Amino acid sequence: MKIKEIQDEIVEEFSHFEDWKEKYEYLIELGNSIELIDKQNKIDSNLIKGCQSKLWLYAELQNDKIIYTADSEAIITKGIAAILLRVFSNQTAKDILNSDIKYIEAIGLKEHLSPTRANGLVSMIRQIKYYALALNTN
Amino acid sequence: MSFDINKIRSDFPILKRKINGSSFIYFDNAATSQKPNIVIDSISDYYKNYNSNIHRGVHTISQEATDAYENARAKVQKHFNVLNSHEIIFTSGTTHSINLVANGFQDLLCDKDEIIISGLEHHSNIVPWQMMSEKNGAKIKIIPINENGELDMKIYDNILNSRTKLVFVNHVSNALGIINPIKTIIEKAHKVNAAVLIDGAQACAHFKTDLQELNADFYTTSAHKLCGPTGIGMLYGKEKWLKKLPPYQGGGEMISDVTFEKTTYAELPHKFEAGTPNVSGAIAFGVALDYLNGIGFENICEYESSLLKYATEKLKLVPNLKIYGESINKTSVISFNIEGIHAYDIGALLDKFGIAVRTGQHCAQPIMDHFGISGTVRVSLSFYNTKKEIDSLYNSLKQTISMLS
Numbered sequence: 437m438k439i440k441e442i443q444d445e446i447v448e449e450f451s452h453f454e455d456w457k458e459k460y461e462y463l464i465e466l467g468n469s470i471e472l473i474d475k476q477n478k479i480d481s482n483l484i485k486g487c488q489s490k491l492w493l494y495a496e497l498q499n500d501k502i503i504y505t506a507d508s509e510a511i512i513t514k515g516i517a518a519i520l521l522r523v524f525s526n527q528t529a530k531d532i533l534n535s536d537i538k539y540i541e542a543i544g545l546k547e548h549l550s551p552t553r554a555n556g557l558v559s560m561i562r563q564i565k566y567y568a569l570a571l572n573t574n
Numbered sequence: 575m576s577f578d579i580n581k582i583r584s585d586f587p588i589l590k591r592k593i594n595g596s597s598f599i600y601f602d603n604a605a606t607s608q609k610p611n612i613v614i615d616s617i618s619d620y621y622k623n624y625n626s627n628i629h630r631g632v633h634t635i636s637q638e639a640t641d642a643y644e645n646a647r648a649k650v651q652k653h654f655n656v657l658n659s660h661e662i663i664f665t666s667g668t669t670h671s672i673n674l675v676a677n678g679f680q681d682l683l684c685d686k687d688e689i690i691i692s693g694l695e696h697h698s699n700i701v702p703w704q705m706m707s708e709k710n711g712a713k714i715k716i717i718p719i720n721e722n723g724e725l726d727m728k729i730y731d732n733i734l735n736s737r738t739k740l741v742f743v744n745h746v747s748n749a750l751g752i753i754n755p756i757k758t759i760i761e762k763a764h765k766v767n768a769a770v771l772i773d774g775a776q777a778c779a780h781f782k783t784d785l786q787e788l789n790a791d792f793y794t795t796s797a798h799k800l801c802g803p804t805g806i807g808m809l810y811g812k813e814k815w816l817k818k819l820p821p822y823q824g825g826g827e828m829i830s831d832v833t834f835e836k837t838t839y840a841e842l843p844h845k846f847e848a849g850t851p852n853v854s855g856a857i858a859f860g861v862a863l864d865y866l867n868g869i870g871f872e873n874i875c876e877y878e879s880s881l882l883k884y885a886t887e888k889l890k891l892v893p894n895l896k897i898y899g900e901s902i903n904k905t906s907v908i909s910f911n912i913e914g915i916h917a918y919d920i921g922a923l924l925d926k927f928g929i930a931v932r933t934g935q936h937c938a939q940p941i942m943d944h945f946g947i948s949g950t951v952r953v954s955l956s957f958y959n960t961k962k963e964i965d966s967l968y969n970s971l972k973q974t975i976s977m978l979s
Contacts, residue, residue, distance in 0.1 A: 456926050488934045489918045510916035
């Protein structure tokens with residue numbers, strides 16, 4: 437699926453939630469189902485700065501597509517990472533670089549986009565794009 | 575005066591807020607306190623009616639502003655029972671005060687000298703001394719903490735010697751709320767002729783300190799921790815020390831005579847108050863002290879102790895909850911973790927219930943390293959909090975844990 441389609445799908449899923457509790461319960465569920473970073477890549481050099489809980493992100497190229505994996509000590513941070521990975525993992529570098537993140541706002545998690553939230557979301561998005569730049573084969 | 579919690583709560587407009595549809599509960603008082611109307615109004619009153627630069631103008635409002643500013647200094651002097659008003663320097667807050675002293679000691683110390691810092695210090699208490707030490711080579715020694723988070727006084731005795739020139743300890747630790755035995759620390763330091771700087775930022779909101787009785791050489795606090803505005807604080811220094819220290823910043827107010835060849839510095843306290851000061855902040859600081867003294871620190875202390883006891887007992891009912899720093903000598907701070915759950919997750923979900931707590935290292939990484947943890951959830955109480963709010967915290971915390979497990 438294309439990035440935009442996955443984003444629309446996530447927005448659709450989140451539109452069914454009545455309150456913050458349902459939303460966060462889903463976020464926690466997503467956090468538990470995240471594609472975990474390989475143990476050998478869970479190292480300090482893959483830590484994302486600006487996060488209160490440790491957050492690791494790794495990327496590698498497989499058949500022209502970037503596969504992202506992540507992990508965090510905090511489950512909500514992991515859930516947020518899962519929402520990003522579902523969209524950006526297994527896409528081409530070019531598509532990742534041309535995409536936007538408006539869907540985060542659309543699912544009502546805009547508060548997490550503030551750099552003061554200390555959950556590393558902004559830094560994680562930046563790192564996802566950096567990896568895409570670095571691994572861009574075109 | 576009796577302690578009327580409903581009246582007190584009505585003084586704080588922010589307590590009427592709703593967050594995510596729930597009543598706002600503020601348990602991050604160690605980070606900053608909320609402000610009563612009387613403090614907020616004093617700032618707007620200043621700007622509406624007598625905003626003016628001070629100490630120079632001959633016109634009416636400049637004199638009014640100067641009087642109000644100096645009157646605020648007198649209030650701080652009285653509150654802390656300081657001998658001379660010129661021993662009170664208005665600074666932008668504790669960090670500024672500590673840097674002012676560290677900068678002064680940069681010239682007074684050399685590489686044969688030593689300073690002692692407690693292992694309970696906030697970052698802002700450590701960095702200025704490291705910067706000083708890089709310049710003058712003075713050695714920094716640390717008083718470590720024991721498993722309860724209390725200072726190891728035996729080690730203090732061992733590291734204190736005739737080379738020690740300065741001792742820095744916070745009155746109350748910001749991460750754990752532990753009240754340090756500063757009276758003993760000061761007495762021992764004075765026996766080897768070392769000066770002592772006490773950081774009172776976490777203490778002043780909870781109890782009153784008599785600085786003549788304490789006999790510290792320097793003492794500092796930030797107004798925003800005690801119902802005053804941000805950007806203003808005080809440095810107390812004994813006259814002999816303030817005279818010895820070189821000025822920190824150059825500028826207006828701090829000079830008496832300037833030619834291109836030489837500048838003569840102004841008398842205390844102006845020597846350390848370069849530039850146009852935070853006039854409205856100082857005035858509001860004075861009003862905040864009046865407000866707290868109106869309630870009475872004995873009443874505040876008694877009420878907060880009962881809140882802390884209640885909160886500690888209630889939180890201990892939560893399964894797998896561990897409290898850090900359970901000293902009997904502590905102010906109303908509870909730092910805890912729930913086994914298997916990250917502090918960030920708890921803080922993020924409590925916020926959704928409208929409850930403000932602090933999570934993380936509380937600017938005190940060395941303390942967190944000591945306990946081998948990456949952070950805690952910190953609940954810090956104030957005299958405007960209630961047992962009902964603690965019950966809400968307990969209920970929300972249980973729901974939070976069930977969501978996260």
